[in-house]
Amino acid sequence: MVTQVTSFSRNGLSDFIVQRATAYILAAYTVFLVGYLLIQGEMVYADWQMLFSHTWMQIFTMLALVSTCAHAWIGMWTIGTDYIREHYFGQSANGYRLIYQVICILTLASYLFWGVKILWGN
Amino acid sequence: MQVSVYRYDPDKDAAPYMQDFDIELPAGKDLMVLDLLALLKERDETVSYRRSCREGVCGSDGVSMNGKNGLACITPVSEVAKGGKLTIKPLPGLPVIRDLVVDMEQFYAQYRKIEPYLINNEVPPTRERLQSPAEREKLDGLYECILCACCSTACPSFWWNPDKFIGPAGLLQAYRFLADSRDTATEERLANLDDPFSVFRCRGIMNCVNVCPKGLNPTRAIGHIRNMLLKRAV
Numbered sequence: 416m417v418t419q420v421t422s423f424s425r426n427g428l429s430d431f432i433v434q435r436a437t438a439y440i441l442a443a444y445t446v447f448l449v450g451y452l453l454i455q456g457e458m459v460y461a462d463w464q465m466l467f468s469h470t471w472m473q474i475f476t477m478l479a480l481v482s483t484c485a486h487a488w489i490g491m492w493t494i495g496t497d498y499i500r501e502h503y504f505g506q507s508a509n510g511y512r513l514i515y516q517v518i519c520i521l522t523l524a525s526y527l528f529w530g531v532k533i534l535w536g537n
Numbered sequence: 538m539q540v541s542v543y544r545y546d547p548d549k550d551a552a553p554y555m556q557d558f559d560i561e562l563p564a565g566k567d568l569m570v571l572d573l574l575a576l577l578k579e580r581d582e583t584v585s586y587r588r589s590c591r592e593g594v595c596g597s598d599g600v601s602m603n604g605k606n607g608l609a610c611i612t613p614v615s616e617v618a619k620g621g622k623l624t625i626k627p628l629p630g631l632p633v634i635r636d637l638v639v640d641m642e643q644f645y646a647q648y649r650k651i652e653p654y655l656i657n658n659e660v661p662p663t664r665e666r667l668q669s670p671a672e673r674e675k676l677d678g679l680y681e682c683i684l685c686a687c688c689s690t691a692c693p694s695f696w697w698n699p700d701k702f703i704g705p706a707g708l709l710q711a712y713r714f715l716a717d718s719r720d721t722a723t724e725e726r727l728a729n730l731d732d733p734f735s736v737f738r739c740r741g742i743m744n745c746v747n748v749c750p751k752g753l754n755p756t757r758a759i760g761h762i763r764n765m766l767l768k769r770a771v
Contacts, residue, residue, distance in 0.1 A: 427737035497697040
């Protein structure tokens with residue numbers, strides 16, 4: 416049976432607000448990066464390293480990464496609870512949905528940790 | 538005209554099937570789909586469908602016509618037939634009782650959830666609870682819903698979670714009472730709607746607006762409910 420137990424905040428309004436807020440952050444990050452690339456033209460490794468050496472850029476990138484995880488989880492949870500249901504999968508639906516959700520969480524957590532490693536790793 | 542009709546009698550048929558009829562339409566007339574169904578019934582009296590007022594008021598004869606939900610009684614054949622062919626199926630997403638007759642219980646269960654009646658615990662006035670013209674005007678575009686279920690059964694979110702998502706028809710009525718100046722249960726009504734399913738399964742694809750035979754806009758009403766929930770929360 417589909418329940419809200421595994422949703423981001425167990426509350427539709429809260430999920431709705433988080434999804435919109437993170438969308439704004441991701442939009443701002445995308446606009447900034449695209450604008451920066453257009454202004455700078457061709458960039459080499461040193462230019463990238465210089466850009467990401469700034470604390471504000473690292474914080475902005477972390478915000479975008481965390482936003483990606485929250486935004487994607489709310490969206491993927493919604494998709495999973497729409498499609499992976501008893502109606503289509505019978506009694507196995509809960510098991511399939513659990514596997515799907517675990518894969519989503521592991522993937523998003525990997526993105527996050529990978530991003531942290533790239534930004535602050537050696 | 539070739540008319541293909543969904544047939545299913547659970548007492549006789551192992552599975553649903555489509556039955557084709559060739560119907561000669563009277564020249565110079567544009568029949569309604571309900572008239573066409575009546576002609577089919579003359580050919581085969583076992584064809585089952587609901588109908589009552591035959592003028593778009595009772596909401597009984599909601600069916601899917603060439604893939605689009607609508608009321609058979611106020612839909613001209615010329616509007617929905619393509620290339621001389623018309624496929625008529627029951628409203629999608631609800632269990633079929635027989636042929637074009639669906640079990641509406643899930644739809645009504647969602648309607649009951651929103652408590653579709655005025656709640657006011659204040660002492661009643663001697664005559665009636667008056668509204669200003671401006672307050673009354675807020676109900677326009679909401680009270681006209683006839684509960685035909687064309688909108689909710691055109692909504693994928695309702696197909697997927699019919700037991701949890703209120704659906705466009707129910708939410709239009711939920712806002713009808715939230716917007717009513719005489720209703721005092723706004724807080725309780727909103728508190729029952731802020732879970733991840735009841736309102737927030739609406740993705741705003743506007744299938745409901747596209748099919749509503751009364752020209753109503755459930756998506757707009759759902760947007761108003763979201764705004765009320767937001768204002769209440771922040």
